[in-house]
Amino acid sequence: MLALILALLVGLFLIAPILVVIPMSFSTAISFQFPPPGYWIGYYRKFFTSEEWLEPALNSLIIALGAMALTMLLVIPAAFGYVRYRFRGKSLVNLLILSPLIVPHVVSALAYYGFLGRAGLTGTHLGVIVAHGMLAVPVAFLVISATLKGFDRNLERAAMSAGAGPLRTFVHVTLPVLRPGMLVGALFAFLSSFNEAVVALFIAGRGASTLPKKMYESIRLESDPVIAVVSTLLVSAVVLGVVVSVCLRRRPVA
Amino acid sequence: MAYLRLDRLVKSYDGRVNAVDDISVGIAKGEFLTFLGPSGSGKTTTLMMIAGFEEPTRGVIELAGEDLTRHKPYERNIGVVFQNYALFPHMTVARNVTFPLRMRGFPRAQLAARVREILGLVGLGEYADRYPRELSGGQQQRVALARGLVFNPDVLLLDEPLGALDKNLREQMQVELKRIHREVGVTMVYVTHDQTEAMTMSDRIAVFNRGRLEQVAPPLEVYHRPRTRFVGEFIGDSNFFTGTVDAGRPGRVELDGLGPVQADPEACRRISGGRVDVLIRPERVRLADPTLPNSISMKISVIVNYGDSVLVIGDARGHPVRMRLAGAPPATVREAATITIGWLPTDAHLIGVRL
Numbered sequence: 001m002l003a004l005i006l007a008l009l010v011g012l013f014l015i016a017p018i019l020v021v022i023p024m025s026f027s028t029a030i031s032f033q034f035p036p037p038g039y040w041i042g043y044y045r046k047f048f049t050s051e052e053w054l055e056p057a058l059n060s061l062i063i064a065l066g067a068m069a070l071t072m073l074l075v076i077p078a079a080f081g082y083v084r085y086r087f088r089g090k091s092l093v094n095l096l097i098l099s100p101l102i103v104p105h106v107v108s109a110l111a112y113y114g115f116l117g118r119a120g121l122t123g124t125h126l127g128v129i130v131a132h133g134m135l136a137v138p139v140a141f142l143v144i145s146a147t148l149k150g151f152d153r154n155l156e157r158a159a160m161s162a163g164a165g166p167l168r169t170f171v172h173v174t175l176p177v178l179r180p181g182m183l184v185g186a187l188f189a190f191l192s193s194f195n196e197a198v199v200a201l202f203i204a205g206r207g208a209s210t211l212p213k214k215m216y217e218s219i220r221l222e223s224d225p226v227i228a229v230v231s232t233l234l235v236s237a238v239v240l241g242v243v244v245s246v247c248l249r250r251r252p253v254a
Numbered sequence: 255m256a257y258l259r260l261d262r263l264v265k266s267y268d269g270r271v272n273a274v275d276d277i278s279v280g281i282a283k284g285e286f287l288t289f290l291g292p293s294g295s296g297k298t299t300t301l302m303m304i305a306g307f308e309e310p311t312r313g314v315i316e317l318a319g320e321d322l323t324r325h326k327p328y329e330r331n332i333g334v335v336f337q338n339y340a341l342f343p344h345m346t347v348a349r350n351v352t353f354p355l356r357m358r359g360f361p362r363a364q365l366a367a368r369v370r371e372i373l374g375l376v377g378l379g380e381y382a383d384r385y386p387r388e389l390s391g392g393q394q395q396r397v398a399l400a401r402g403l404v405f406n407p408d409v410l411l412l413d414e415p416l417g418a419l420d421k422n423l424r425e426q427m428q429v430e431l432k433r434i435h436r437e438v439g440v441t442m443v444y445v446t447h448d449q450t451e452a453m454t455m456s457d458r459i460a461v462f463n464r465g466r467l468e469q470v471a472p473p474l475e476v477y478h479r480p481r482t483r484f485v486g487e488f489i490g491d492s493n494f495f496t497g498t499v500d501a502g503r504p505g506r507v508e509l510d511g512l513g514p515v516q517a518d519p520e521a522c523r524r525i526s527g528g529r530v531d532v533l534i535r536p537e538r539v540r541l542a543d544p545t546l547p548n549s550i551s552m553k554i555s556v557i558v559n560y561g562d563s564v565l566v567i568g569d570a571r572g573h574p575v576r577m578r579l580a581g582a583p584p585a586t587v588r589e590a591a592t593i594t595i596g597w598l599p600t601d602a603h604l605i606g607v608r609l
């Protein structure tokens with residue numbers, strides 16, 4: 001009973017900010033105010049009509065898709081190598097791959113700023129894609145290597161004894177069976193980029209400003225209630241993503 | 255003339271210990287051969303080498319006179335059934351079963367007819383459009399069997415295929431497997447650690463222990479005339495005594511701690527003297543009557559009643575003895591009682607001990 005109450009309290013604590021933001025996005029107040037004095041959808045209209053907000057939204061989408069693609073390109077071969085082969089320094093490699101989780105984002109951001117600046121990539125989409133791609137590697141790697149560990153290699157053996165060579169075994173059996181796990185990994189990579197603010201602040205500049213960066217600037221300068229709208233939309237996107245990933249996971253695989 | 259021939263097969267993973275250590279056996283066309291042994295005895299590794307999933311460290315695998323040793327699994331014409339079924343989860347039953355045909359370039363026009371035929375054989379005609387997860391364990395195993403057989407393989411390998419099923423289903427599937435083997439006539443190599451399965455289904459049993467073959471023989475021979483003590487102990491319930499055969503007096507064995515007993519003179523001559531292990535199956539141990547030449551007294555410690563038989567466990571001068579009596583035991587057989595037991599000389603199987 002006590003545990004249940006405690007769980008509910010923790011849950012409430014976690015969910016409260018979201019519950020505050022959603023009503024505020026429909027508020028009539030000219031600044032942040034809770035509870036809202038009245039309700040309308042004017043700030044939604046403002047968000048969807050102003051160039052100032054739509055451009056970062058589009059940037060965020062492009063960058064998140066790019067970062068997702070880059071992450072998957074790196075992580076899928078890495079996960080196969082890591083799970084299926086034994087080699088010297090394996091645990092060190094694991095630590096290296098997971099290091100972006102451990103290093104504070106500000107530190108990474110500073111490093112990327114110096115490095116990408118020298119390459120002339122600050123303020124470009126490509127620059128942010130590279131940085132976000134790196135940051136998303138650990139999460140995607142964890143998801144995909146876990147899927148791969150759960151993969152029954154007898155399936156590949158069965159395919160081979162049925163007459164399929166390595167390539168056809170991979171295309172007809174390995175890949176389709178692993179697909180749900182890979183999609184979840186990709187989704188996490190997408191969301192991690194879409195929600196990332198610190199690195200974006202350092203390197204996105206004017207040219208590739210993302211939604212979280214724009215929000216930060218907007219809240220500092222004008223505390224525009226449109227931020228509540230964007231927050232609500234971001235939360236909705238994440239919830240949608242999680243629901244999709246849960247559905248993918250549910251689909252029995254073995 | 256062996257159809258499938260394993261010749262001095264060795265597999266070592268680390269270069270020091272041999273998981274499979276010098277296995278040679280010939281399998282006749284259409285034979286049902288079982289690899290039987292405890293886990294880690296090398297039977298599955300040997301099977302995986304026949305399938306081509308593991309490469310032998312040394313030795314040769316020949317099928318119908320052709321050397322298969324270095325062929326890839328997909329270059330062999332060998333079907334495999336796995337313990338955990340290994341059905342493709344994203345394909346329907348029909349797709350699973352046609353997979354080998356599609357990979358092997360079977361004429362498309364004949365696919366449907368062949369699938370109907372093979373699913374009929376395993377009794378799953380109506381399940382063609384189901385997914386594996388919608389089937390019970392027994393049904394999934396039948397699909398796996400159909401997938402292994404559909405392309406008319408030269409040999410079908412089965413790796414503990416009934417291991418994941420419950421007891422009743424397992425017995426049912428044993429009968430089914432035998433029927434399918436009769437109908438299709440394909441050569442089967444079957445791996446199991448379950449001696450009952452091996453006894454009921456096989457034409458011959460190959461008993462594995464520590465990577466080596468202890469004996470290859472028909473089930474009844476393995477049971478009644480095990481070549482080694484390991485085989486006698488692994489298969490069926492057993493009483494083992496140690497003793498000495500005197501070459502000058504065939505028909506007499508001096509059992510350690512129990513004194514002299516009569517044995518089959520023929521068996522004694524074959525061993526030609528020396529140390530022996532003496533095997534007497536519990537069902538051959540009888541309550542003594544005056545006609546039995548060998549009798550010893552035994553104090554009963556436990557009686558286990560199975561309904562159709564009783565297992566009497568007792569102690570004869572420090573030697574544990576197990577006796578199985580059919581039907582209900584007489585009143586003299588009760589716990590803590592001392593009884594006289596015996597056996598016929600021909601019921602004692604002698605195994606010479608090589609030092």
